[in-house]
Structures are given as C-alpha cells and as structure tokens.
Amino acid sequence: MRTEPLVDIANLHAYYGQSHVLQGVSLRIEAGEAIGLLGRNGMGKTTLIRSMLRLMRSTTGRITIGGRDRAGERPDRVARLGIGYVPEGRGIFPNLSVRENLVMAARPGVRGQLDWTLDRVLATFPRLTERIRNGGNQLSGGEQQMLAIGRALMTNPDLIVLDEATEGLAPLVVREIWRIVASIRESGIASLVVDRNYRAVLAHTERCVVLERGRVVLEGSSESLAADERALQTYLGV
Numbered sequence: 001m002r003t004e005p006l007v008d009i010a011n012l013h014a015y016y017g018q019s020h021v022l023q024g025v026s027l028r029i030e031a032g033e034a035i036g037l038l039g040r041n042g043m044g045k046t047t048l049i050r051s052m053l054r055l056m057r058s059t060t061g062r063i064t065i066g067g068r069d070r071a072g073e074r075p076d077r078v079a080r081l082g083i084g085y086v087p088e089g090r091g092i093f094p095n096l097s098v099r100e101n102l103v104m105a106a107r108p109g110v111r112g113q114l115d116w117t118l119d120r121v122l123a124t125f126p127r128l129t130e131r132i133r134n135g136g137n138q139l140s141g142g143e144q145q146m147l148a149i150g151r152a153l154m155t156n157p158d159l160i161v162l163d164e165a166t167e168g169l170a171p172l173v174v175r176e177i178w179r180i181v182a183s184i185r186e187s188g189i190a191s192l193v194v195d196r197n198y199r200a201v202l203a204h205t206e207r208c209v210v211l212e213r214g215r216v217v218l219e220g221s222s223e224s225l226a227a228d229e230r231a232l233q234t235y236l237g238v
Helices: 045-052 098-103 118-124 126-130 141-153 171-186 198-203 222-226 229-235
Strands: 007-016 019-029 034-038 059-065 083-086 159-163 190-194 207-212 215-221
Touching: 007 045, 019 034, 019 045, 019 059, 019 215, 034 045, 034 198, 045 059, 045 159, 045 190, 083 141, 098 118, 098 141, 118 126, 118 141, 126 141, 141 159, 141 171, 171 190, 198 222, 207 222, 207 229, 215 222, 215 229, 222 229
Parallel strands: 034 190, 034 207, 083 159, 159 190
Antiparallel strands: 007 019, 007 059, 207 215
C-alpha cells in the first residue's frame, strides 16, 4: 500500500531570469485527491506545474514524486512517474489522427495498471469515436481538449494535471469537460486542476491552494473556501 504522497513539494522557488516567480511554495498531493490550484493570471500557477514536471529548471527546493526527490530529474523521466499532463493550449499533434494521438501515448501505469485502454477512452469521449480518423488539426477546440485529456489518460496516470482545460470553449463543451473531470475524480485518479472559473474548481475538488504573487495565501478544504466570500473576492475576484 502507498504511504507517501504522490507529490510533495516543499519551499519551492522558481525564477525567470532575475524575476523571482515562486517564493517558497509548498504543495502536497495524496493518492486519489482532487486539488484546485487557483489565483489570478500571472500569480505562478503554470510555473508551479512546469517546475513540478521539471519543464522549468531554474528552481530551488524539494520536489518529491513517488517518494524520491526529483528536483534534478530530466523531464522525460518525470513524465514516466505517473503524472498525466494536459497543458494549456492542449499540445496535440495536428498531423496525427485522433487514433494516432491516443495510441502513441499508451503505456502501463507505474504499478503496471492498464485501466485506461483505447476502448475506455473512446467510451468516455464519444465525440472522439466519431472523429477517430480525423487529424488533430481538423478538430474543434472542444474536441482537441477532449483528445488532450484522453491522451493523458492513456498513460494510466496516478495524477492528472489539467491546466486551463475549459479556456476558450463554448458553454456546452465546458459543461462536458467538467463532467469528464468529475468522472476522472470518481475513477480514483488524483487531479490538480487549474481553471479561471474558481467556483467550478471548488465544486470539483476536495482541497484548494490559492497563489498570490508566487506565494500560497490560502489553503483549505474546497467547501470552506467556497463559503469564504471575502477571501475569494480578495484573491480571485476581478
């Protein structure tokens, strides 16, 4: 049985040149836990994700994944530690078909689990079944987002990271994406969710962390934060 957290980040500092973006951030993600990462634009959310995945190298602090410090690890090795990443902008391969985009990511999870097969992903995203032979560049924005999530699930992750999964999508598609987020949570996969709609994030997570200028300024259960209207307006209101 797993006893250590999936991810344990402690006193993380990150820099873009002389700019000190993250200033002592700590974040802990347990197995099966759904966590929201909130904050206004430019407060360090994506930098935290990229640092965790070692896509950003100018950092100090501890980044423990799977019980080992990965602060010096290469991104390709971190990618095989059970974290599925759905980046802002989706990052699908436009010249590959839907099927190819999914199959190229398929692999067992870190414990050898194969819960998410091509058939299960297509059953979860019926629209992708209809577009199975279409190229990535022939899909709508919503279909591309579904493909990006499906591709991450094909890695059979213990944790899936969703960075602005509903950005720029039509309301009907947004509702479908949140349905999928809820389904992922029910399946037992841990999730780290970033989205501008903080009320939707609070409704689909157990705990939330709020960043302000690269520091954690609020942390607690999503239910308690949702009830703190003053704090929400202070740090997330526009």
